[in-house]
Amino acid sequence: xxxxxxxxxxxxxxNIPSILRMxxxxxxxxxxxxxxxxxxxxxxxxxxxxxxxxxxxxPTDWEKRFLLWAGHFKxxxxxxxxxxxxxxxxxxxxxxxxxxxxxxxxxxxxxxxMVIKGKQAVKRHESLTSMNLEKKAQWREEATQSASAKP
Numbered sequence: 001x002x003x004x005x006x007x008x009x010x011x012x013x014x015n016i017p018s019i020l021r022m023x024x025x026x027x028x029x030x031x032x033x034x035x036x037x038x039x040x041x042x043x044x045x046x047x048x049x050x051x052x053x054x055x056x057x058x059p060t061d062w063e064k065r066f067l068l069w070a071g072h073f074k075x076x077x078x079x080x081x082x083x084x085x086x087x088x089x090x091x092x093x094x095x096x097x098x099x100x101x102x103x104x105x106x107x108x109x110x111x112x113x114m115v116i117k118g119k120q121a122v123k124r125h126e127s128l129t130s131m132n133l134e135k136k137a138q139w140r141e142e143a144t145q146s147a148s149a150k151p
Contacts, residue, residue, distance in 0.1 A: 055082075056081075056084060057085050057088065058083075059079065059088060063088050064076060066091045066095055070090070070091035070092075070095050070098075
């Protein structure tokens with residue numbers, strides 16, 4: 001099957017735009033010219049990022065606090081001069097999780113508090129509809145008073 005397609009491409013080669021034309025000697029099955037750069041070009045370009053990375057990172061004051069709050073170290077004196085990036089990321093992740101737990105607890109506490117306040121309002125026979133009706137009645141009275149005072 002590929003042989004027929006290859007011969008058809010060869011016969012019509014001059015009518016195919018250059019971007020779609022197969023390079024000579026390239027196998028049809030493995031050509032990905034539109035998806036990736038050819039290997040020749042990628043080998044010629046030097047990599048812009050250095051391969052060697054510094055193993056340690058000097059933590060800032062906030063990162064030291066994060067390490068303490070996350071429980072990685074007991075005292076500020078215990079924190080070494082350089083710490084790995086992975087340790088700082090782990091501390092930040094631990095703090096994110098703890099913060100989300102605190103937010104969940106506060107949300108649940110707020111919901112419980114609103115339920116309690118709502119039940120107390122029901123005992124006092126207060127509701128939003130009755131409060132809105134009272135406000136609208138008050139506004140009507142003010143409107144009638146201002147209309148009667150204008151003539």
